[in-house]
Amino acid sequence: MTKLKTLIALAAALVLPVVGQEIPKVLAIGADLPNFSLPGTDGKTYTPADFRDSKVLCIIFTSNHCPDAVAAAARTEQIYQDYKDKGVALVAVNGNNPGSLTPDELGYSPFSDSFEEMTPFAKDFGWTFPYLYDGEKQEFVTVCGGQSTPHVFLFDADRKLRYTGRMDDAGRNSGNVDKSYLRDALDAVIAGTAVKEPVTRSFGCSTKWLFKKANVAADQGSWEKRPVTVSDLNEEISKKIRANDSKNLRLVNFWSTTCGPCVKEFPALIDAGRRFQTRPLEFISISLDPAEQRPAVSKFLESRHAAIPDSVAKSLAETGLPSNNYQWTGGNPDTMAQAIDSEWSGALPHTVLIAPGGKILWRHTGDIDIVEVRRQILKGFQ
Known part of the structure; x- marks a missing residue:
């Protein structure tokens, strides 16, 4: 009987509201x-x-x-x-x-x-x-x-x-x-x-x-279970990224696993993509690591949980883009730079904000100020 009372008490405790x-x-x-x-x-x-x-x-x-x-x-x-x-x-x-x-x-x-x-x-x-x-x-x-x-x-x-x-x-x-x-x-x-x-x-x-x-922890846990993909980038896809035939802003970041500032700022950019996931923004990352470094690139992206929100996956697919993460495999990178941002010198990291229709609203080479990035995104929504 005592054991039964104990089990009943434990069951009751499980359904009681958490204090606070x-x-x-x-x-x-x-x-x-x-x-x-x-x-x-x-x-x-x-x-x-x-x-x-x-x-x-x-x-x-x-x-x-x-x-x-x-x-x-x-x-x-x-x-x-x-x-x-x-x-x-x-x-x-x-x-x-x-x-x-x-x-x-x-x-x-x-x-x-x-x-x-x-x-x-x-x-x-x-x-x-x-x-x-x-x-x-x-x-x-x-x-x-x-x-x-x-x-x-x-x-x-x-x-x-x-x-x-x-x-x-x-x-x-x-x-x-x-x-x-x-x-x-x-x-x-x-x-x-x-x-x-x-x-x-x-x-x-x-x-x-x-x-x-508790809601935040559950949301983070769910995010970390999302698959992370990386696709080859060539000149054709580069032109699609810049053309931006979607209705969304595109925040594009050029980076490398061997670039210290790139690695340091990357989580903040992932966070920016998640912050604006219910608004018209797509975050796209482009790795400039050599093609044979794909395992290292994939490992890095997975460790930073560079997944893709459902809304973004849909809009990218509608404009012919297979992923939100890319690695340049198209040979001479000048063709990629010319296609996406002809004013980019090639220095890493480099970030651009592209409006629907392809106009670059903002660009920055070097370490980013993430608050300024968010300001530019919000400005782009207006």
Whole structure:
């Protein structure tokens, strides 16, 4: 009987939810400001005491990667400028854990949600207010119940919550808006009147909770099981690569197993291909190793998991390309260089971004800045 009870208990334990996987509820209107102590991009650590002299404290949970947050970034700085002289302190908080994001969630910004990438993100949009990081432990975003990015929590002089929800109805439009719930709430709190709409839904990318790391691990495991192929490259296929009869951008990287910078930057290029796999981008690698080095080339590509997303495989096949990885076997490499990028000197590594129809939008010889590569890809989508 004891053994049976033990088996029943074990079975029950297997179906119990993992601790920490329950999404926290949004802080109720009238609740006190939760305590926090968080590092900022300016090197300081902030607590509520740093804003004690402000009549209003506006906390906005946001992120570097989310298209909704990116679209709202410039408006956030404008709100701060419009209200900073009215006793309003505005603080942005990144509550996302960067390890809880799968690559395909990162296709709308050159940045992920790491603490290090918060500084260039804020610089891009000219932020002059504190930008704090809560992604490591997520204690503050959890107690507030930050659901998505951006998500606003507005506290009055007594640090009671007066408004929570979205900034406005702009969504992913980065321009001006007709309706700003945040501005209406700020005006009401400053005037000492009731907020007409104290709660709205915070539409946007969901908070990347720590427990979502399991999703990332599963996604990576699935990716690593994908087959990696490499095909011979000749002048005819080179011309097809450049012609780009697809509807996608093509990021083409020329490399070699004996080129140190090539080997070093290759994983970041694979990551770029995965980031934009749900958007119109194809990543193509071309090895300049001698033909007899095919085993070494294949081994390298397999070790870096240079697989091909399903969407890319389909588009490449439709334009007559058998793989996303190639090794030049067509004799004189000048014919390949002339076919794909006549301005290339032949130095490795070399990377080009080709638009549909064959126009080269961007080229770079030497070590890449992967953030710049992502910027160029995003620019090419526009």
